[in-house]
Amino acid sequence: MTTFKQLFTNSMVCGAAAALACAAGCVAADPAGGHEHEHGGAEEETIASAADALTERELSVLVLGGDFRVTNGYRPADGHAGIDFGGTGDGVTAVRSPVEGTVLAKTGECGKVAVFDGNHTVIMAHMIELTGLVPGDRVEVGTYLGKASRTVGGGCTATGAHLHMEIRTGRNTSMAAPARDNTATTLDPLTYSYGPFAPVALLAPADGAEAPSAVTFRWEPRQGATAYRLQASTVNSFDGETCLGGCEYDDRTEGTSLTRSLTPGRTYFWRVRAGNAATAQGGRWSPVRSVRVR
Ligand SMILES: [Zn+2]
Structure with missing residues (x-):
């Protein structure tokens, strides 16, 4: 505590x-x-x-x-x-x-x-x-x-x-x-519930890019955020908090990048949002990008 x-x-x-x-x-x-x-x-x-x-x-x-x-x-x-x-x-x-x-x-x-x-x-x-x-x-x-x-x-x-x-x-x-x-x-500003973080800007890979199977996802930081959440799915169908087709990855990090092994020959869809893990303050999801794994 x-x-x-x-x-x-x-x-x-x-x-x-x-x-x-x-x-x-x-x-x-x-x-x-x-x-x-x-x-x-x-x-x-x-x-x-x-x-x-x-x-x-x-x-x-x-x-x-x-x-x-x-x-x-x-x-x-x-x-x-x-x-x-x-x-x-x-x-x-x-x-x-x-x-x-x-x-x-x-x-x-x-x-x-x-x-x-x-x-x-x-x-x-x-x-x-x-x-x-x-x-x-x-x-x-x-x-x-x-x-x-x-x-x-x-x-x-x-x-x-x-x-x-x-x-x-x-x-x-x-x-x-x-x-x-x-x-x-x-x-009291110290007891107020603040709104969600704006969507983070995605940096890499570029939308529609090809990548080796170890894909490094990168995004820009959001001031005030202490954690980020990355979702990747082979199905481009996200709704609220979840990947409707199932998330291959649904991971949290305190940094602004994550490297994940994806299956060659497949196309993945991914998105990221900023949050505050300690307080559960969430953020809005980024736009969805795709990456084709070689
Ligand atoms: Zn004052």
Whole structure:
């Protein structure tokens, strides 16, 4: 069982002034006040589509591409309506969407972008170099939104570069700070169920290519994914999680390639998806490719 404790306290948190969610509660996190997230049990052999809460590290990797720490936790009763990931570079660390949905709003004031995932609204704040996307545009899990910084304005202050991440209930286009004691209108980003990863891009073999019997399948990584699943079948009939004609291979790896021995003279159909084995966060399947084995 892995336990993550939020024991970090530094200055990379929102200023105490007004606005955004970083109103009254934006002081350094109380080292004794950190909460724990636990994940028990062995990793699943397959990656289910049901989502579970991410650990602090998993959410950091998903959103920031690295292991940053929550320096100010979700304390809605105190007015801090989201979480801060501290220790980012100023204008260095890219922020990516943890959900798929549409851009709802964007403003340079405090560097905020809001994405609606169909259920709730994810707001990222204190960013520069905001995405060129505009309200109404689609985003996937992993779409670039901006870079973490100490950008302030609109009543939002900060003592250093960090990312403020907030989830508001429903479709919320307001960039204004929620009221103090906002439990009814905000959600803890560390307990939220994020959407599926976008399809991975397949690299090799090329669609329709010929290959020797030991075929190495390769694909591009997805930020935030900790595992990938490869399916190969002689029947080009995939449905949901399964190969309707039976899977020759239905394998999981933490890497971005797998080599498998296939039968010469046959044509195989294959696809891959990204996932998060620890949390069972799944992903959408890639398009199907074929490979002819010599
Ligand atoms: Zn904050």
